[in-house]
């Protein structure tokens with residue numbers, strides 16, 4: 732995978748192009764962007780996955796799309812009013 736092509740394991744952890752990578756967090760489990768390197772799991776998109784979940788949900792997560800779709804569902808009452816008006 733592109734992100735980890737230049738990855739090296741150092742005493743501080745896994746580094747890519749000078750960035751220190753933090754392992755994924757439990758909320759990342761199941762995401763397609765999770766990559767394994769040297770026995771640890773990292774994110775293909777972010778060096779620090781935990782910070783992506785600080786304000787709720789990681790916007791790049793591939794495994795939580797269903798919940799997002801459900802949350803943004805149209806208000807059923809408004810939808811039925813629209814339908815009644817023939818729009």
Ligand code: SF4
Nearest residue numbers: 759762774780789792
């Ligand atoms: S894209 Fe988000 S959810 Fe997926 S591994 Fe990276 S930080 Fe975790």
